[in-house]
Amino acid sequence: MDKVQYQTVPNQEIGLIDANYRTFAFQRHYHLDFHIGLITQGEQKFHYQGSSYHAGTGQIVLMPPDEMHDGQSKLDSGYQVKVFSLDPHWLSDLADLKRSSDMVGFNQLVINDAFLFNTLVELHQNLANPSLSQLAQDCLPYEGFARLFEQYGAKEQKSVVPLGNQSVATLKEYLMANLDQPVKLEQLSSLCQLSPTQFQRHFKAKVGLTPYAWLSRLRLEHGMKLLKSGVCGTDVAHQIGFYDQAHFSKAFKATYGVSPSQVG
Incomplete structure (x- = not known):
């Protein structure tokens, strides 16, 4: 077990x-x-x-x-x-x-x-x-x-991974500042001055994940940090863009093997 x-x-x-x-x-x-x-x-x-x-x-x-x-x-x-x-x-x-x-x-x-x-x-x-x-x-x-x-x-x-006229690090900074917001592909591709199709193709080639999977992991990683700092699970879910505690708990346990309440 x-x-x-x-x-x-x-x-x-x-x-x-x-x-x-x-x-x-x-x-x-x-x-x-x-x-x-x-x-x-x-x-x-x-x-x-x-x-x-x-x-x-x-x-x-x-x-x-x-x-x-x-x-x-x-x-x-x-x-x-x-x-x-x-x-x-x-x-x-x-x-x-x-x-x-x-x-x-x-x-x-x-x-x-x-x-x-x-x-x-x-x-x-x-x-x-x-x-x-x-x-x-x-x-x-x-x-x-x-x-x-x-x-x-x-x-x-520190390595710089280019993505259009930006970098993956710049993109991460942007997303970290907007984790609680619904993020659209058009926003990310415009930030890098790429078409949506170009952005998806270049991102997967550079990072190894789809933009959606990468953002999902980023949200959960930041959620882990917030839980460790003592923020309650419901507040964490809202701060990282999950609008339902149940969905956050399910995604968290699938990723880390424990529920959010077991961190601390």
Whole structure:
């Protein structure tokens, strides 16, 4: 049976996931946050940038934000994983990047490093401890991620994916400002100075999803952030463009494996 626990910590830039997946499979999707997954049991398989990968017990998966991927168990017995969900801006500050055009990158997607794995598992467990002091909550991530940055980190330039006379990043900013509004294809194509047909074709080629599927994921990802910050499910549904709580709950559970009320 699939079991997923999403937990918030005082630092809202950090989210914790503790999951046991057996039958649940993630369809092609992306995250707004950086995800660091620690496979504690079993084996996961996934596709990323046209290649197939798998990660087993004791391995670490580093998934950057805005990158398309899927995920499911490789074994019938499933897999267990602890995940850090980290705000990209916070992670860049933690890595002490000097320029806003820089971002954190890593030279490996799957890492096999027992010492680092055990360090991060301990950090995950400590941050999930409600009795941990505020100062410890603030300081432990710096210590826990230090080896990750030192051994595997890399500074990268933020990539610009063009879309007509705009970029995918500009389009995302526009949609984030209008998540509660009904968005029309004509609006998006005009923003990029493309015809609706051109926009759909170019968008699918650049991003790997239809505009509708991409917007749906964007809404749910932002909805997850709002839930973690303490906003109630009904308000979240309205803020991200769902005008019916039931439809929001159904879409959320299909995407994340839990209902909105289980986040927190």
